[in-house]
Amino acid sequence: MKFIKNRKFDIWSSITLIVFLFYIITLVFPLFTLLIKSAINGNSGKFSLEYFMKFFGKQYYYGAFFNSLKVTISVTLLCVIIATPLAYIMTSFKIKGKTAIQILILVSSMQPPFIGAYSWILLLGRNGVITNGLKQTFNITAPNIYGFTGILLVLTLQLVPLIYMYVSGALKSIDNSLLEAAESMNCTGIKKMAKITIPLILPTILAGSLLVFMRALADFGTPMLIGEGYKTVPVLIFNEFISEVGGDDGFAAAISVIVIIFATIVFLVQKYISNKKSFTMNSLHPVRAKKIKGIKNILAHIYVYLFVLLALLPQITVIYTSFLNTSGLIFTKGFSLNNYRSAFSRVGDAISNTFIIALISISIIVILAILIAYVTVRRRNAITNLLDIVTMFPYIVPGSILGIALLVCFNKKPIMLSGTIAILVIAFVIRRLPYTLRSSAAIVHQISISVEEAAISLGASNLKTFFKITLPMMLPGVISGAILSWITIISELSTSIILYTARTKTMTIAIYTEVIRGNYGVAASLGTMLSVITIISLLIFFKVSGQSDVTI
Template sequence: MNNAMKRRDIWSFITAIIFLGYIVFLALPLFMILIKSFFDGTTGEFSLAYFQKFFGKAYYMNAVWNSLKVTICVTVLSVIVAGPLAYIMSTIKIKGSAAIQILILISSMSAPFIGAYAWILLLGRSGVITKFAERVLGLQMPDIYGFTGILLVLTLQLSPLIFMYVSGALKNVDHSLMEAAESMNCKGLRKMWKVLVPLITPTLLAGGLLVFMRAFADFGTPMLIGEGFRTVPVLIFNEFISEVGGDDGFAAAISVIVVLFTTAVFLLQKYIANRKSYSMSALNPIEPKPKKGLANIAAHAYVYLFTILAMMPQVYVAYTSFLKTSGKIFVDGYSLDSYRAAFTKVGDSIYNTFFLAIITIIIITLTAVLIAYATVKRKGAVANLLDTFTMMPYIVPGSILGIALLVTFNKPPILLSGTAAILIAAFVIRRLPYTIRSSAAVLHQVNDSIEEAAISLGASTMKTFFRITVPMMISGVIAGAILSWISIITELSTSIILYTGKTKTMTVAVYTEVVRGNYGVAAALSTLLTVITVLSLLLFFKLTGKKDVTM
């Protein structure tokens, strides 16, 4: 009895500490921007002026409609493109499928704004493809800037997320269901629509929600390629950062509106997913089989075309990083000048990225293990509330979290603005869910009796946890930590708000170099980021023994 009470007290204390961290670095900052949005920045009096200003001017409402237009179109297109892609890869033997899955995954792991920068080089007014089409084919290419360009970049960037979700769901579908449908003359697209789609609807909704949130919160792509097509993240950034006419109170009001909207979307998705959920156990899972004739050619063409388009930005950026430069201009020949310039001009950003990411990953790994255990093994109202807190970073866009942290910690008693600590706090809050979910998934498979046996033999609660439980869940911890690592080093929306000259990261450096027109340096840094991402994924596959990443 005493051991049970002691065990409960230790985990109650750990849960309380974790709660305190979330309250200080997530709940309090969000509460502060809520308060700031309701008080006049000049007089300090309660006012609804910021909200009246937002809803009263077409300029601001246009940004909302633009964001919704982009987000909805990207989400729908991603499902339309990636759903069939996952189905083809799951049911038809595609040559080189293992390599293709890795390439598709790599294409999704880079920062979206790097894709925007690459497509400017390819399809911009002076882009390689644009010039080739004009000179050789006599064709006028469509304008890459504005809505079209944003849609292209985000769809290619985010479709792999739907691909991973749907691929994971299809592994849980029993092939006998497909055979039963075919025996009733339900074949082809009708079989897919009538049988498969209802089964994977919750997964499609979960993947669609992630795509929706990422597209809605993306800052770098519309900033680089939008050319006047203003979205909400750009609007918030300009209102908060602008030295002329900027108003952090108004930026806070917009942030509150955005968080309320994303929360409503999240709750709607959860409600629909719960009503459409199915329990599946695949005793005879779907496996890819050889196909012949036109169907085989069409399947290979579809898969290869998507992979080429998805990887084209990274490949071309890597190519340009080796071109010789004269000042800011690419000239004939090849050299390592861009890499030399990258290390000499913005070399600190490379060091900062690794330093911040390593510190963040250490904190994330330890915290995620504790949270996963508290939410999986310590079931109850408190555990459910903690689980809800861990989901909030999915709802809050990175730029808004950055603003909330700056508003909260820009003066004593906790002065963090301008330091590396505020960036680490933001990275931990935003990227912790990856490792929590991966760790919890493994922990669900660990039987409680194993811990009970260790405690009955005299081991303390913490000794049992670290010597018995943690080693059994280490594969999930490592998998989640690597995915968190990749998302940290490619983070921009939060970093662009919080960085200073001493804490600039590689993504911020790439963004600023693109804006300044230093495309060689930007390409070199982007290529380094891609190489780090690839090595991280290879490490993930090596340590976990997996051949792909599904969700």
């Protein structure tokens, strides 16, 4: 391994510095600018903690923070409680239609949460289908779907699949001999799960919980649509930054800094606990799904099918609604393609913008992920270690805050990017790169260094070895991660809502604005298009990766 130990400044060092410079300009500098803006008085231009005192001085403001905390903690706990048994059942037992169910679970999580909010309003809102049906048929008043309850329902059903993917992957890495040893000592059923299985997968559960926590904390569309006065931090930040009456971007920056500090603390605590509880497992005898009979079999199937039905209900509602005839804001009898015609005629640019921006973003993501994954795994040093940390930091920065940071930083010369496609591309690349980077780095770890050493010993340069040997072996992992990045890009709202203009509107923005205006048919048709794109993307993922499910 001399060629690794005795490195000189070469092409890879140059690439590392260029990528690091890119992140300094597009992430570090904007966040630093946001920090400065939060500590400068808007009138005097002098250093001041006025904005922070304002936030903690009024219940209206810090109350939104506690509302967000209540939502995120509740959603995270519910997701763990629901997803862990779901993953255990799907991994340990033979469930009819298992492959199709796994795809449907993933599809249910790949839509923007605000579409779920809109769907549940159609179903259980004041004039919803289920609400009216219960009232007219049984004279039963449906539960109130608005406020905290609605946000909790929507986000839980949306985010359970994330923990499901994490836990499924962890369960497949458990050596079945450990479970068999426990059973030989009369440790079975729930006792075995509590004493053996849960402790083994606890670090994975914590990792999945962190992702759910951050996604719930950052979500803007759901509380905006279904919250009805239940204000959360993303909504508060948006109102303070965008509002033409009484808005204050300095105050929005201060709230953003508070959220980033809080998210960073949560992230560090999670990492500390995970590191203390982490260990290596070698699955020499992986868990194999077994057939069960009797009441256990019935209950397992009911649990899985019931969750899939509830999780898919919003998307089924959206697809059904998209084909209904509409008269103004009212759905009428009969079916047609009028909503799709209206969608293409009214928001056609949003559809083309989505594909243009997503294609540019994913191209940059693939290139950066390949380069960063290689240098952080193969050429470890102080700079690449720092680069690894910086590239994963957007994992904990809410999208709306990143959008504000970019807009504050690049809204004036010499770098004037506001209102352009470029600023959206930068935001999407920074936010969604970790998905592709994670899978790319994982596959580099699996490639033996001896393969590269052999090529170099035969006279190939480092760069030629990379392109001829390493890169072809990396591609399956890169493409798999890129598909997941692609899906999250086309469904992005929280960043887009801050950065878009009339010329750069995307499908998610179009759906959101149509819902706000009450044009549910057009919104439903656009939502259905997103669902179709998501399904096609997942099918490509399965074809490329050779897998029948997605685990993290």
